[in-house]
Amino acid sequence: MKTTRSIVRDVVRRYGGRQRALIQVLQDLQDHFRWLPPEVLEAAAEELGLPPARVFSVATFYKSFSLAPRGRHTCTICMGTACHVRGGAAVLEHFERKLGLKAGETSDDGEVSLERVNCLGACALAPLAVVDGRYYGQMSEAKADEVLGSLPSRGKPAASPKKDGTDEGTP
C-alpha cells in the first residue's frame, strides 16, 4: 500500500514540483483523500518546499477545500439568486430536516455530507440540488424525498454480508 507521503510526492511531481501549483496539488490531493487531513498538508508543504503556514493559509481560504472528513455521498444545494427567488432556502431546510444535518455537516457514519454552494450557473433549473454530481432541477419537497430515497439507507449495516456462499447447501 502506498504511504501518504508517496501519494503526495506523486501529485507534486505531476506539477513538476512548481510552488505556484499549490492549489492544483491540493485539489488533486482532496480528490484522492476526499478531504485534506493535517498530515497531508504537512507533507505537501515539505514536498513543495513551502512553509506549512503558506499551505494552511491557502487550504483554509478557498471554499472547495475541506479540512474535515467528507461523506461518501454529497448533497449540494444551490443558493444562487435565481434559486433563492424560486425557494432555494426552503429546499435547503427540507434537506437539513430529512438528513438531520446542517449545511456544512457530515453524518456521524460518514455516509452523507450536506453542502451549500453560491451558484452553479444552471439557473434555468432553479431551485437546484446536486446529489453525487447529478443535477436535479425544479426541486420540490416531494422530489427531494425521491432523490434522498435513492441514497443508501443510513445507519444500517451493508446488505448481504455473506457472498462467498459457504453457508449455502448446508442442511
Added chain:
Amino acid sequence: MKPYRTHVLVCAGTGCVSCGAFGLKEAFEKEVARRGLADEVLIVATGCNGFCEKGPIVLVQPDNVFYQRLTPADIPHLVEEHLLKGRPVAKHMYVPEAGRAPVARMSDIDFFKRQRLIVLRNRGRIDPEKIEEYIAADGYEALAKALGEMTPEAVLDEVTASGLRGRGGAGFPTGLKWSLARREPAEPKYIICNGDEGDPGAFMDRSVLEADPHAVIEGMIIGARAIGASRGFVYIRDEYPLAVARMAKAIGQARDLGLLGPDILGTGFDFDLEVVRGAGAFVSGEETALMASIEGRRAFPMQRPPYPVQQGLWGKPTVINNVETWANVASIVRRGAAWFAALGTRTSKGTKIFSLVGKIRNTGLVEVPMGISLREIVYGIGGGIPGGREFKAVQIGGPSGGCIPKGLLDLPVDYESLTEAGAMMGSGGLIVMDEDTCIVDIALYFLRFIEEESCGKCSPCRIGTRRMADILARIAAGEGDPADLERLEELAVTVAQGSLCGLGQTAPNPVLTTLRYFRDEYRAHIEDKACPALVCKDLIAFSIDPAKCVGCLLCREACPAQAIAGERKKVHVIDQAACIKCGACINVCPAKVRAVKKTTGKARP
C-alpha cells in the same frame, strides 16, 4: 467532413444534460440506425442552446425546426415522421402560450428572433469538442488575418476602433488596456482570461466556455499578438467542471494543429495557453486577487496602482479580460471594427449576453445589442412573468448591482445608464422578481453573500457588511427601528469608500438601490411589522380557513413539525407556536380547496 442531408443537434449544455440530453442522443442514434438513415442523418451533441427552460432541446437542420422537452420515448415517432417522411411534429414544438399555434422554426420563436448573436454565434450549431467544426464555421480565419496580413499595431487599432469594452462588469475600453500593456518595456508579458464567473445568477461565461471554447482561444492568441504576450492563462471556477474539461481539450487540439505553441502558423510568433482551475472564492474574480490565485496564493486583492498592465502576474505586464470580451475579438478582426461599432449605443458598442432567470417565463441566455430596453428583454424575449403575477423588479449586476423597479423598465441597457440608475452592468445576470419576492429579503441575501465572501483584508468591508446584514436581519425579523434606514445608508458610504477592491466598493449597491426605489417596503417591515410579499418568516403566519378546509389530512401529513391537528372530514388547525413556517402545508393543499393561507401584519392570527 462527410456530407449529411440532415443534422440533429442535441443540446448538451449543463441544463439539458441534467434533463437527460445524452439519453436522448443515444435514442436518436439507435432509431436512426434502425431506420437505415445513419448515412444521411448526423446526430451532434452541441454546446448550450440558451433556451435552457425548455430542455432537453433538439434542433433539426437545415429545416431549423426546434423541439423541446423531449424524452427518449418520443424519438421513434419523431424520427419516422420528421426524418423519414419530412413532416415536422407539432406536439413537441414551442407554444408561445396556451391556445396559440406551435412555432416550428427556431428563428420565429420570440426568444430567439430578437437576439443578435456575435459571441454566441456558434451556440447549438457546432460540436464544441471538435476543432474542425469551429474551423468550418469561419473559426481561426481572424487569427490567420491578424498574424498574416496585419501588424500588431493594426490589430490594436482595430480593437480600439470597435469600441469594445470589458464585459466583466466595469466596462474598461479593451483596446486602451491592450495598448497600455504593449507600451510597457518589461518582458515577458502575460494575458489572462477571467472565467471566475462568481455572480450568482450569471452563467454566460460558463456557456461560452462550454459551447465555443475555440472562440475564446482565438481571441486570446490575437490579443497576445497585439500585446506582445508569450503566455496566457484561462482561469475557470471550480464549480464549472465541464467548462474546465472542454477548454483543456480545446487547447490540446489547437496545439496539435500548430495554432498554439512555437511558431504559430509559420509566422515566428510563439504563444501558449494553460487552464487554471479556481478553488471556490468569489473574490478571485477581482483581477488582482485572481492573479494571486494563479500564483498559488490566497486570493487577496492588492492596491492599484500599479495596475496589472504595469505589474501583474509575477510583477510583469498582464492583460486580464473576461471570457465574453475575449470571445468578441475574433469577430471584430474578421468583420472589421466598423461593423461592430455600428451595433449598440454611443458609448457601449456591440452586444451583451444576459442570463435571464428568476420569475420569468423564458429562462435562458440571451445576446442582444447594447441599448435595448429592459422591457424588451423581460417581455419581448423573456415572455413576461409566469402565473399571472405582477412584475416587481429586475436585479442586474449580481451582488455589485442593484434592483431596478418597474418605472425604469424602458431604460436602455448600456454601461452608463445602468450606473446612473444605481446598478451596474456587472457580468449580465438579470434576475426577474415578481410580487412574491421580498425586497428586504433580497437585500439581506446579497449582504450575507458578500459578508461570507469578503476576504477580510479591509475592515470596512469585513465588519461593515456584517453590520449591514445584521441590521437587515433585524428588519426582516420585525425588530427594526426607523433609524435603521439611516444607519444602513451611513454604513454603505463607509464600506464603499473604505474598501480596496471592487467587491467592497460595490457591496452596498443592493441595499442602496432597494432603499432608493422600495423604501416603503422597508417601512412596512419596520413600522407595520408586515412583509407585503409574505416572505419574511418572522412576520408571516400560516392558517387554515375553516370555511374552505375539507379535512383531507394532506397538510397534517406533510407538516414536518406536527403542528397541524385535525381528523378526516373535520377542519384542521395550525398550532401557531409549533409552526416552523416551512410552507409544506400550502404546497400540498389542493388547488381547488386552497384552505391554507399566508397573512402578515395586523391580519395575522
